[in-house]
Amino acid sequence: MDMIDNIFGTNIEPETRQARHRASHSGVRHLMRREPLDPLPGQPITLHLTTGGTVPYDAAVCRYTTDGSDPNSPAATVLELEPGPAEWDDPGWGFVRGWTVDLPPQPAQTLLRYRLSARRADTGAWEAADPSTEAENNGLTNALWVDDDPPPAWAREALVYHIFLDRFNPGAGRAWQQPSSLSGFFGGALRGVTEKLDYIQSLGFDTLWLSPFFKSNSHHGYNASDYYTVEPRLGTNDELKELVHQAHQRGLRLVLDFVANHWSKEHPTFQEAQRDPASPYRDWYTWKHWPDDYGMYFHVKELPRVNLDHPPARVYMIEAARHWLREGFDGFRLDHANGPSPDFWVDFRRACREVKPDCWIFAEIIHTPEKLRRYAGIFDGTLDFILAR
Secondary structure (H helix, E strand, O other): OOOOOOOOHHHHOHHHHHHHHHHHOOEEEOOOOEEOOOOOOOOOEEEEEEEEOOOOEEEEEEEEEOEOOOOOOOOOEEEEOEEEEEEEEOOOOEEEEEEEEEEOOOOOOEEEEEEEEEEEOOOOOEEEOOOOOOOOOOOOOEEEEEOOOOOOHHHHOOOEEEEOHHHHOOOOOOOOOOOOOOOOOOOOOHHHHHHOHHHHHHOOOOEEEEOOOEEEOOOOOOOEEEEEEEOOOOOOHHHHHHHHHHHHHOOOEEEEEEEOOEOOOOOHHHHHHHHOOOOOOHHHOOEEEOOOEEOEOOOOOOOEEOOOOOHHHHHHHHHHHHHHHHOOOOEEEEEOOOOOOHHHHHHHHHHHHHHOOOOEEEEEOOOOHHHHHOOEOOEOEEEOOOOOO
């Protein structure tokens, strides 16, 4: 698989960081900037917007709803943003203007959806904030779940043991395989994890984080083709149920590595969408030129991005996650979580909490600390790889 062998992706390159800075300071940008980051019931909410670049903007508005409906609907409330002073941005070599708007306090369990846009002074056209990129859906529609919903208490003290299933333990009576490369299959299995639960617990760990175990043709499993079936190399669904049962018997919790942004091009919905231009699954993906030029995880053809802003695709992905909570998992580590829109993740969190109120939802976001903070209230936490170096 043609993937960049660097967990920081292209962020590590100075040219990429400079380009990202220029992009974030030009055009119309919200980028989830708000105060407070995780609003409680009864707290006012301030949203921030910036405009910059070579195009002048002379007005900005916020459209919002408090019943979870589309903020583009006629029933949305519309507020004008207040402009601030224009400030010079040296790296971007231009002026950037800040705008703010205060939303009224909301009661508990309010699903707030909003869109920000600014008007070009030269043409009078309105531009929505935060257009998507190849690797990231910043989210034209943003969402906040206003409630007192802190991370689960057990997660604050959790000691987590990560298991890369193919490389952990094949199980008694099975020998390790001898692949010719590191991308081959070594033979670890779910049964091998079950056999080592007492050992893991003896080390002081109380939570297991399992790498993806869905049906997949790779050793790592991050390109699933079936979100309900265990990859046969790793075992069976019944063996997974036994692992969950044995872990819970010992008081161990289980976290599943869950990929929502993308899956394998072998997924049946993608296969049908490529074959049939009239397929209902065609809108589950974004196409530059159907059928072979489509949105993907960075530039990996094997990994088409799922259009999670399309309601049927969103429902499918969220229901898959809820299924595994019902099967006994206690939470998720979310892969490439800055790929899908924040609007999707707000729905995801609410739906998962309905099934298991104390589930733990933490995310992999390889970005700046400033961006990681903006996911407060959307996730229970994020992995800060740079801090952990």
